Amino acid sequence: MAEQIDRELTMSRAMVEAIATEMRENDEVFYMGEDVADYGGIFDSTEGLREEFGYDRVMDVPISETAYLGAAVGAAQEGMRPIAELMFVDFFGVAMDQIYNQMAKNTYMSGANVSVPMVLTAAVGGTYNDAAQHSQTLYGTFAHVPGMKVVVPSTAYEAKGLMHNAIRDDDPVAYMFHKRLMGIGWLPAPDGPKTPVPEEEYTIPFGSADVKREGDDATIVTLGLHVHRALDAAESLADDGIDAEVVDLRSLVPLDTDTIVASIEKTGNLVVVDEDYRSYGVTGEIVASVADEALGALESVERVALPDVPIPYARPLENEVIPDAGDIENAVKRTQ
Known part of the structure; x- marks a missing residue:
């Protein structure tokens, strides 16, 4: 990190900044999910993106994780770089085949004739009383299956660098952000995740603790x-x-x-x-x-x-x- 950085960002703003930069530089990058366009994501994960890029590249989808995650896999295999958001990671169960058997395995199953350069973002974590189907932190469930990379930011600095790297990666990446760290008004963050973040692009290599x-x-x-x-x-x-x-x-x-x-x-x-x-x-x-x-x-x-x-x-x-x-x-x- 640079020695002197004059601005601090919340984790959600750092994520959006990285996504917006990648969308400006590559027309094949687009975002899809539930309430990600007009609403800006319920955890502010896409706030402001629809206004800049329009509905063709920031897409609200029907409440069918099976359908839109399958569509994201197909788009990635055709050369696009989709970012598909699971509003809550707990919902992965209804799209387990698309994630476990398609996203993670299609490169291997095709003999490397196709790649799946997509990012699956997912909100994880509890501590705000949303019960058993909206509060899990299923890192291990995703890390268990070969074929996916799994990243977890803890601060705004990591959130931006890891997101740049995830979008550019030619393999599928599960990018799992904790709701409590996002810095949104109705869910206060602890001290720490809001950090200095450089304005310029940078990446954080995967596999570097x-x-x-x-x-x-x-x-x-x-x-x-x-x-x-x-x-x-x-x-x-x-x-x-x-x-x-x-x-x-x-x-x-x-x-x-x-x-x-x-x-x-x-x-x-x-x-x-x-x-x-x-x-x-x-x-x-x-x-x-x-x-x-x-x-x-x-x-x-x-x-x-x-x-x-x-x-x-x-x-x-x-x-x-x-x-x-x-x-x-x-x-x-x-x-x-």
Whole structure:
């Protein structure tokens, strides 16, 4: 990042800025989804794009994820670069064939005779009482299937750089943004995601994790919203003399194991934090990857994730199941 940047953007504005730039430079880029044109996306993910590019390139679609995600796959195979938005990642179930069996696999199944250069954007995450069908953080579900790249921004700076890279990539990319980080009025963001963002174009390579805070006593590996909760926990831990390092994955596929292992070789203690479910998920994959490559350096492991229950609607129950900074802090303390 440049040393001195005079402006700050919310994550939603940074995303839109990258998309608008790519649409100006390449007529094959277009955006489609539910309420993305006149409304500007319910999480401000497309605000202002319809006014500049019109309805032909910013398309509201019927409420049929099966239809419009299938159309996006077809358009990508014909040489266009669609961005297709799932309003909530939870809705992927009705288009599982289009995502799992077409978007992810058609390049392989065709013997590389077609590519699928599309971006699937999806809003993820809870913490605002929208119940079990609108609050999941299904990173691992997408990362599990070969053929897709999966990226997760935690700040406006990452949001812009990762979006430029996603649109330009010749493979399908799942770009998963957390609602709580977008900076919209009715859903306040924590301190942190609104950052300085350069006006010029830049990309952030996939598979390059970022050390958000350096430390010597424990490594906290996380992504999305929980980068900020981990940073809060690290500040509190410092008052107790515990120096925690915070690693922001930024992408799950490809996964930057080198940065994680380098941190573990320094601290010896691993805490993996995720808003996705604990079983068969990101926390287990990170722990297994570290064990494969640096078992001798690993002294202790803790996993902090969502228990294997549907996310409750009631605020006290939702707060109980979604990890917070206190849960992360306690997990780090158990490693010492």
